[in-house]
Amino acid sequence: MDVVFLSRLQFATTTIFHFLFVPLSISMALFVAILETMYVRTGKEEYKSLAKFWGKLFLINFAVGIVTGILQEFQFGMNWSAYSRFVGDVFGAPLAIEALLAFFLESTFLGIWIFGWDRLSKKVHLLCIWLVFIGTAISAFWILIANSFMQHPVGFEVNNGRAEMNDFLALITNGQLWVEFPHTIFGALMTGAAFVFGVSAWKIFRKQNADLFKSTFLIATIIGLIGFFGVALSGHSQAQYLVKTQPMKMAASEALWGKSGDPAGWNLIAFIDPDKQENSFELNIPGLLSFLSYSKFSGEIKGIQELQAEYTQTYGEGNYIPPVRTTFWSFRIMIAAGMLSFLLFAYGLYLHRKKKLDKLGKFFTRSALFGISLPFIANTSGWIMTEIGRQPWTVFGLMRTEDSVSPSVSAGQVLFSVITFTGIYAILGCVMAYLFVKVIKKGPYGEKPEAAIAKDPFSDSFKKGGKRRDS
Known part of the structure; x- marks a missing residue:
């Protein structure tokens, strides 16, 4: 194993693990803010209890996300010093703003929110959690500015072997950013919705504060469906932008070796042979790739072989074909996980409208718990497709991955850090x-389930033996 492979392996593991927490933090902040808004508007204590309950889970996730983010940053200085030197002038401003503005905003008001329940007025306290949510979204925005530059470099000039920013506005208005950011946010909404959906279904099935969790089940269902349609529409825009800026990634994601024909069909399944640069089997949906690319059922897509020849003329001799199997299947795993999530949310809405939540079965409950993993799978496979499909570039068209690693770091040193970081992540995951x-x-x-049922202001046992606490 060489340094480049091990450095890429470490980047993949640290980034994927860190990104498990980012979308959940964004969406859980929104869920808590919605629940506290309901408490402030209605005055019902049950919404306050729910806001605190989901808030605890948000805080745990947020704390682990910070730790994983710090570890992720270490590798840039260790394994990717050549890359850091090349893009440092461009990345410096957006990442500094993310740390000083967005992270400061969310961490400061999160602290106030934690300790301000009995010290601030209801409306001021509510404002704090909404600012936390806004801060998490702004943080994602500035980080995606950096990632968008890697996908589609703009607003720079190369001097003395370094990319130097000469147009800050171009970074902010980068077309890649404005198709990537909505997709990320809507994906985050689906992630939190699936988590709340699954936990709420389990609580309802177990008859533990069941009526209380019906409200969060419904909120999760609605937000999950909104997130799904937002992901679908933003993903469609992203595909159309990809055809223009990274046609090789589009061709690889479709295992399209030659020209697609007009109209272009979308390969649902393909048996790919990268050595022969052909597919031994394809299950094709006619016209769908043209629609994804041009919003009409006509239009041709360039194939991998034609693009390889064009890239050779532009960038010189070399292999510009990304790992096709990985790019192709990660894209389809993302779509499959998203569709399964949609089916769960849609069926959940049906159960709520038909008032069948009191009779949830084991199969649906287990499906809902499994459904928690689906947006995480979709997020991970989507990022794999995005980053692997850009290969062999670290910064598209400017810097190759093999030229980005630290020249003075040995394979043994990188392997040691990979093992160490993986061990730390395993411990953090278990905790x-x-x-x-x-x-x-x-x-x-905060009580045993049996005791909590009796105190549930929505439950039948409470209605029979006590008074409702909805003041």
């Missing part, structure tokens, strides 16, 4: 899972 399960089992009242 987080333990804390999540502990908080979820206790429920919104």
